[in-house]
Amino acid sequence: MTAHLSRRGFLKSAAAAGAALYIGANAKGVMAAASSADAALNPFVKIGADGRAIALIKHVEFGQGPATGLTTLIAEELGVTMDQITYEFAPSDPQVYNNLLFGPFQGTGGSTAMANSWMQYRNAGAAAREMLISAAAKEWGVDAASLDIVDGMVTGGGNSASMGDFVAAAAEMDVPAEPRLRDASEWKLIGNDATRRLDSPIKVNGQAQFAMDVHLDNQMVVMIKRTPQKGGVVASFDDSAAKDVKGFIMAQALPTKHGVAVYAENTWAAMQARNAIEVEWDNSAAESRSSAEIKDEIMAALDAEPTYNVNKADRAAVKAAVDGAATVLEKTFYFPLLAHAPMEPLNCTIEQTAEGKIVLHDGAQMPTGPHMAYQQIFELPADKIEINSMLAGGSFGRRATPDADYQVEAGLAFIMTDRSRPVKLVWDREDDIRSGYYRPAVGHKVRVGLDENGTIIGWDHQVAGQSIMKGTAFEAMAVHEGIDHSTVEGIADSPYTIPGQSLGLTDTKKATSVLWWRSVGHTHTAYVMEVMMDLAAKAAGQDPVDFRLSYLTGGGEADRKAAVLKLAAEKAGWGNAPAGHTQGIAVHKSFGSYVAEVVEISGNNDDGIVIEKVTAAVDCGIAVNPDTVRAQIEGGIGYGIGHAMRDQITLDGGAVEQSNFPDYEPLRISDIKEIETHIIASAEAPTGIGEPGTPPSAPALANAIAALTDDSQLIAELPMAEAGVYFA
């Protein structure tokens, strides 16, 4: 095969024009092409005359892998190797870069990055391929059907030339409405276990730029002295001692009075100055209850008639069935407030350009949130606000507040200045732990009745806790007939077929600001469902795996759930644990994916329990980057188990008692000795992977502990360490 004779001619004209092929969407959201960055189009892929491709990533990269994953989709369809393509983060544009599952809103959440981008990014890559091929076919006078792009070269019928040679001509063509997607049999990259993360190199040599690393000329650092009690406001403050801190600039109460903004020349000066400021708080409207009072209220709600009958069951009939059952199991569970505590404390930097634009540098999980908020704060149209999306050092939900809390803080701190100096807002770990948005405290009470054969004949399930969605912009989407689905997801939509189940929900009084936390409602619903399944299996005298399988009989999603359960059991050697080891199992569907986990422990509760191994099986549809899938399951397990072991946020007189990692102790390297993940081969479209590893992890551990100790009360309230479990 030889390079086509006309290649030089193309190179000349293309390079001279700085030509490029951009495939993206125009303002109407319709797939479109352009030949330069000036076009009114935001691309998903850019291809240069040098044959290099760049994927535009519309989702935040905080470790879950979209930078590599979405680039893989483009590369596969286009026909380039992973070495011939790179990525950039997309700007804020809710029309083009919206999450297709969120409406006109750009954001990452609900483990949807791959699921919503799967067809969109493949279509963009495929359209680019077809246009480049058409341009080459025209130039060479051959049938386009005889050509393909292989490793970045347009190839076929004895011709071969860099795809970069055809970008100028391709950009003049119509974008195919339905480009041919490569058949799975052609895939070289999707599902390829050899693909490495594209963001690894910069993350091992210190070059990765997180928002915390932004350092603009002449910037000020702002830290906020916040109310210790949620809802308190600044009555007055005294900054006289701060004036002795070198680098202190000024202090001003935020317009919301939720804190005092302290401006300084650098981060350390801001920390010192903030410590020196005395604030008088008006706590008349603030939360003043303690965690014990809040818990009492939740537990009392579980014994009252629920506000909402979620599944419209005849509860009286269910209760009667349970009351008349041969065996009745009753268990009450409590889950505390939890902080997200991403490694990178919250921060963002805001500046005004010479042209009057406002630019936000942010590890933005939901760019549309601050984009809309800033239109109000700065009274500017959307096109005068830019968001520079950067790497984020973790989130677990925290960077996606419906009220764009920290970006609004930065905006307010900036608007109180003359805007001549950029403002970098920095939170420290104490801010993060004390002033957070928390996984709500939740209680469950479940009564299960079994007949004399050990079959479930009634399951009365009551849930009470503070709603996450009510009162936010997401209420219309997530709350129906008063029911916040995020509090009961994982029960209301469980693939188990449980005869005679009633599900009630009561919202309890607002205690603090609450928020989705990696896997949202599944953090507690999976726990309760799976611990109860184990208790019922034990009461029935049946094996926990066999018992669960007898309720996974509906076909479809029940089959997929059963398949991961069986695979995890098989791979873990279920029932054949080494001497001195005890196993526990749990399985759960969340975010469209199915995960089963077996936790194997050793030791005892007197000398200490050791987590020896976790074996996971996952069905997340097509695993685009299998190693990323494994990594997310590993991380999801660690996140779930670490918090269940020993973390909680408690309030004393309305103020958060914890402050930093010493009293909100993260999972440590020695806590789990080994994790093994098995992926079910699938032809289904990809579903979530960032969150689904978390829900089954804590109940699988709980079930192992209950099996070891024969004491299920040890695992009824979290964290386990607080309830009497001793981890070595």
Next chain:
Amino acid sequence: MAISLKLNGKTHEVEAEPGTPLLWVIRDELKLTGTKFGCGVASCGACTVHMNGEPVRSCQTYIEDVEDAEITTIEKMEEDKVGAAVQQAWLELDVVQCGYCQSGQIMNAVGLLRENAKPTAEEIDDYMYGNACRCATYQRIRAGVQRAAKILEA
């Protein structure tokens, strides 16, 4: 106070108040941002640098105490035999997720391998205990240290 800071083989004249953590001099004054702020209380290890070749938490190391020391940060690890091996192992195994803690993980892992060329899993867990990773990449960190040991052995 004026201080001559020996960092990554160069001497920098910096002006900082006594009691200023080395972390903030590195990040805010020298603009080397690979060293991260995570907790400020030596409880997460994200700020780990080397002082005379040994890992220290730069958030609890004060500027007046480092004048005669050689400080090395993640930005210099490519030129270090052990550092380069650890980075190679991290790439082979794709240890990172969000990546924010990984500079500190790598700096600490280099400290471990300098002391102990063939650490067991238990020795790795003991040495790396104080380096938190909220993404929970621990299993790959453990494997990465062992892989780096193999690279260095070859």
